[in-house]
Amino acid sequence: MAEKRYGMVIDMRRCIACQACSVACKAEMRVPLEVFATWVKIVEKGKYPNAQRFALPRLCNNCGNPICTRNCPTKATYQREDGIVEIDQHRCIGCKYCIASCPYDVRYYNPLKNIVQKCYWCQHRVDAGLLPACVEGCPTRAMIFGDVDDPRSEVSRLLASNATQVLKKEMQTEPFVFYIGADETAMSNVEEEINYFTEPVYFPKVRL
Amino acid sequence: MEHGDVNVVYTVEHQLPLIMYIGQYFFFTGLSAGSFVISVIATLLGRKEFKPIGKITAILAPILLVVAPLNLIADLEQPLRFWHLMVYYNWTSPITYGSFLLTAYPIVGIIYAFMVYTDRQTPAKVLGILGIPLAISVHGYTGFILALAKARSLWNTAAMPTIFIISAMVSGIGLVVIIAAIRLKWFNKEASPETREQDKRLILQLAQFMAYTIMMDLFLIVSDVLVLLTAHSDALEAGMLILTGNFAPLFVGVEIILGAIIPMILVLGPTRKSLTAVVVASILVNIGVYAMRFVMVIGGQTIPLS
Ligand code: SF4
């Protein structure tokens, strides 16, 4: 079998911020309540009447040089030959260090399974020759998935013919989710600081 | 942050991965490493009046280091899989260094304590010298856990392991002062007045030493904050978070003023001959170091990454 390196292009010229990818992901991956593997961040810039909304679908970048695999103490997080970063759910001890390490905050702790999970580009579907659920669900075909090493694939053609961006290039993680025409503000940290004094930071229940 | 009118219309809330189990673990390993170093210094100097201190700290170090990893295991979402750390180790992860150090250090510590209690000087000295690098790395690696999670700008500094080691010394000496004072007050009544006087002098000396470690700690914190304030935008945000933001009361108020400056005045100022003042300073110092763990672990994660 030929070498493969999966990648994704998200074309923001087409994205209508409908959240179909978030919903498709929730259903396909059985993502529990309150946590997300894929979501569309939306920011609003300017004042009425000169205001504009910008969206940014977010998911694991399945990085070329991921910090999560480097910092996982048990190698529960590992990278497949084709670039997909996987979590072995029988090996993960739930130390959550990977959540703290990932520069993109795309990992979550699954309270039903007591392990950490994230987007794996639906490797079960990809291995069966299908597309990831979010790509399949996108009504405007803004998400394109494929082999970036194959020059004839649609991702390769888009990458070759467009100006693309990745999130937080300075982290040296080599993200493999490429954006076309993403907004700079939507790409940076514009969220409010979280006030953890109102959150339980001490001793949740001990799980055995 | 920098743009004028920006509102986040929709994004998801993220979980707080590391909670105070981790901070507590840092606190206890710090106490353990600090008291071990004091114990070894006492053993190496070999003077007779240092013996009681050497003994208390020798037993304190392994006990605290048994408490510390319990926090870690309780923090795991799959505590019964903790043995995966040993079997499926990953050498690029600082947690892996930790799991081996946390095994080796208590073993050395317990044998060392045994040698100290049975009064075997030479093996105690050898084990002590072997143990010091272990004690320092068992605490230093916790700094790497934070520093190597590079996306969190409050954590990602090369000074982090050193800050942790020095603050471990501060809190460790503080604890030793408290325990030595308790012993002097309530458990050593029948000793001769000269010995009691000697013990008191020793406690005061230890407190002076503590004041010097506080100075080093303050120097490191100031340099860390200065660099945060002048580095990239995320770092600036982290610096403002602890100087004027949500964590300012804990950082400036508890960690710096209550936990470092006031104890330093108590120990070096006009009250420096008073046992009570020195004990109060030691308690404050421990509160300050605990606050420092809180600010680092929790504060570091409150700056959103998406
Ligand atoms: S985006 Fe985060 S979780 Fe995904 S591969 Fe990169 S570092 Fe790992």
Ligand code: SF4
């Ligand atoms: S939570 Fe699981 S996947 Fe994440 S670092 Fe720990 S063991 Fe690895």
